[in-house]
Amino acid sequence: MAQRDVKNRIASVQNIRKITRAMEMVSAARLRKAEERAASLRPYADALRKMTRQAAAAAGSGELQSQPVLQTHDEERVVAVLFVTADRGLAGAFNSQILRAGLSRAEEIEAEGKEVRYYTTGRRGLSSLQFRNRAIASSWTGFTDSPEGKHASEIAEALVGAYVDGEIDRVEVVYNGYVSPLVQEVRRETLLPLAAASVVGEEESDEDAPAASEGGHKALVEYEPDPAEILAELVPEFVEVSLLRALLESAASEHGARMTAMRSASDNAGEVIDSLTLAMNRARQAEITQEIMEVVAGAEALS
Secondary structure: OOHHHHHHHHHHHHHHHHHHHHHHHHHHHHHHHHHHHHHHHHHHHHHHHHHHHHHHHHHOHHHHHOOOOOOOOOOOOEEEEEEEOOOOOOOOOHHHHHHHHHHHHHHHHHHOOOEEEEEEEOHHHHHHHHHOOOOEEEEEOOOOOOOOHHHHHHHHHHHHHHHHOOOOOEEEEEEEEEEEOOEEEEEEEEEEOOOOOOOOOOOOOOOOOOOEOOOOOEOOOOOOOOHHHHHHHHHHHHHHHHHHHHHHHHHHHHHHHHHHHHHHHHHHHHHHHHHHHHHHHHHHHHHHHHHHHHHHHHHHHHO
16 A cells, blocks of 8 residues: 555545544533433332322322323233334443343233334434334434423323323333443333333332331321322323433433443544554655666676
8 A cells, every 4th residue: 555545545534533622622522411410210110109109109099090190001002102212323232231221121011912013212213213114103303412301291191191091001111211421321211101000009218208206116107189180280290200310220221321422433443543554664665776786786787
């Protein structure tokens, strides 16, 4: 390979490394904000889950039957699967592992003789499922790197409406849970019915139990208004917060995965530059050696 060609390749790889380094820095800055948002929501989501469970226990089984979102349908025919992916790529296996896990779950559901209805967030999930000729019931794009409460509310409204109307009998969410910038784990959670989402029907844990009084007895909780009205307000809020938590966890995972992928790309570009530089030096040395040999041969011919 000529020196000019090697130089051109080195310049090209150097430009790519500048881009990957810039993307790594941007992702690192966004990751900090996404981590803070996801961490700040976790205590609220846990407290809301505890409050909803306590209100459901206080309302009694009769009131639970009057809440459509809490009811389990007699027959489970249609299962909705929400794929939480990103709008952009260049994030390693972030999107592909969600698609693999979601499609694997869809195959399990279809093997049970049930119908799967596909919902997606993010352009990557939408385009991948359309490429596989999967009919998309609804999709939401344009916010995956920085989701807000209004986005979770819009998704929750669509899913809850379909569930209450009997169009779907179960809702499952597949998303990337944030562990660290290097680790994102695929999580699959049941969103609806809430009884299957462990909001009701579980034994009360020590953390969920009301605080004990000085005498060692559990404190009584008085509800105003009554538990049924409180439960009616908490249930929609819990669905929205659960979705927002999944979106925030996914956003943090996306930035972490992209930062790691861009760092790896920058390191690989450095290795390629070193290899090309060595090849260029060898080519230059070969040309110099050839020129010296030609000069020596010319001198010998004149002597």
